[in-house]
Amino acid sequence: MENYPNLRGDYSDMAPDYTISQDWDRYTVEEHARWRMLYARQAKLLKRYAAQEFIDGTAALDAGDGIPDLEIASARLAAKTGWRLVAVPGLIPETDFFAHLERRQFPVTNWIRGADEIDYLVEPDIFHDFFGHVPLLFNPVFADYMQLYGEKGAEANRLGTSKILVRLYWYMVEFGLIRTGDGLKAYGAGMLSSAAETRFSIKDNSPNRLCFDLKRVMRTRYRIDDFQETYFVLDSFEQLFEATHRDFAPLYELVQRQPEITPDQIVAGDRVITLGDGSWKQRRAAA
Numbered sequence: 001m002e003n004y005p006n007l008r009g010d011y012s013d014m015a016p017d018y019t020i021s022q023d024w025d026r027y028t029v030e031e032h033a034r035w036r037m038l039y040a041r042q043a044k045l046l047k048r049y050a051a052q053e054f055i056d057g058t059a060a061l062d063a064g065d066g067i068p069d070l071e072i073a074s075a076r077l078a079a080k081t082g083w084r085l086v087a088v089p090g091l092i093p094e095t096d097f098f099a100h101l102e103r104r105q106f107p108v109t110n111w112i113r114g115a116d117e118i119d120y121l122v123e124p125d126i127f128h129d130f131f132g133h134v135p136l137l138f139n140p141v142f143a144d145y146m147q148l149y150g151e152k153g154a155e156a157n158r159l160g161t162s163k164i165l166v167r168l169y170w171y172m173v174e175f176g177l178i179r180t181g182d183g184l185k186a187y188g189a190g191m192l193s194s195a196a197e198t199r200f201s202i203k204d205n206s207p208n209r210l211c212f213d214l215k216r217v218m219r220t221r222y223r224i225d226d227f228q229e230t231y232f233v234l235d236s237f238e239q240l241f242e243a244t245h246r247d248f249a250p251l252y253e254l255v256q257r258q259p260e261i262t263p264d265q266i267v268a269g270d271r272v273i274t275l276g277d278g279s280w281k282q283r284r285a286a287a
């Protein structure tokens with residue numbers, strides 16, 4: 001939460017676990033129309049840019065007609081993988097976020113982005129949380145991964161070390177790519193809720209696209225205020241699940257002792273080489 005420049009949302013009447021009632025009836029006609037526009041535009045990009053598992057989950061949700069009622073969507077999701085949706089006023093502290101995932105509950109922000117930030121916004125809104133994250137919760141492997149992630153999160157919080165785990169979430173849940181027989185596809189929620197970053201992450205030749213390597217992901221800092229400089233590519237969701245389950249804890253000690261690297265750097269043996277003109281650092285410093 002401390003990273004985000006301006007927290008929005010009404011946190012006044014929420015429960016201790018940050019949940020609120022969605023009050024689906026209070027959305028305006030204009031907000032529903034904005035949802036339909038966002039949805040129609042992004043749905044057009046899925047065939048070319050999104051992983052099939054994501055497309056399947058979107059079809060199961062069938063939420064194109066307007067801002068979804070979370071209780072209805074939650075019942076449909078629970079029947080499939082046991083995940084439920086809860087409404088929250090916006091970004092919530094990592095401890096609470098992980099605790100929800102550990103209980104197979106996904107927090108969904110209750111407000112929708114403004115007309116002036118349709119292509120990209122820094123904070124998660126209901127379009128990002130619902131359209132971006134919920135479809136893959138219909139996929140059994142990813143559904144289990146997200147709960148495992150929550151369990152690791154609770155453990156990391158007890159160790160006071162969630163920074164490294166958040167990188168894993170950031171790169172592999174928010175901005176992950178996957179290699180398929182039909183080429184490179186996006187599955188990360190952070191890309192697939194942003195039309196601009198969806199295209200950028202697959203088509204643009206400026207970002208690095210690296211094979212998934214858990215240790216490198218754990219060491220690499222990320223941006224919260226712009227498209228990513230580096231995307232990691234999975235061979236399968238099972239690969240992510242197995243690596244996290246088996247290697248996160250043992251690697252954790254090692255990574256703690258190594259210097260962190262920025263996305264425009266690569267590690268060759270014991271050397272760290274900065275790619276490009278190092279502009280990432282200036283931009284980062286400016287951010």
Ligand SMILES: C[C@H](O)[C@H](O)[C@H]1CNc2nc(N)[nH]c(=O)c2N1
Nearest residue numbers: 090091092093094097107166169
């Ligand atoms: C996992 C990591 O802590 C991540 O930044 C969390 C923090 N809090 C959040 N809070 C909400 N409501 N939604 C999110 O996606 C996140 N992401």
Ligand SMILES: N[C@@H](Cc1ccccc1)C(=O)O
Nearest residue numbers: 120121122123124190193194
């Ligand atoms: N940038 C995403 C929203 C997002 C916020 C925070 C983390 C990841 C993604 C969008 O425009 O839809």
Ligand SMILES: [Fe+2]
Nearest residue numbers: 124174189190
């Ligand atoms: Fe997200």
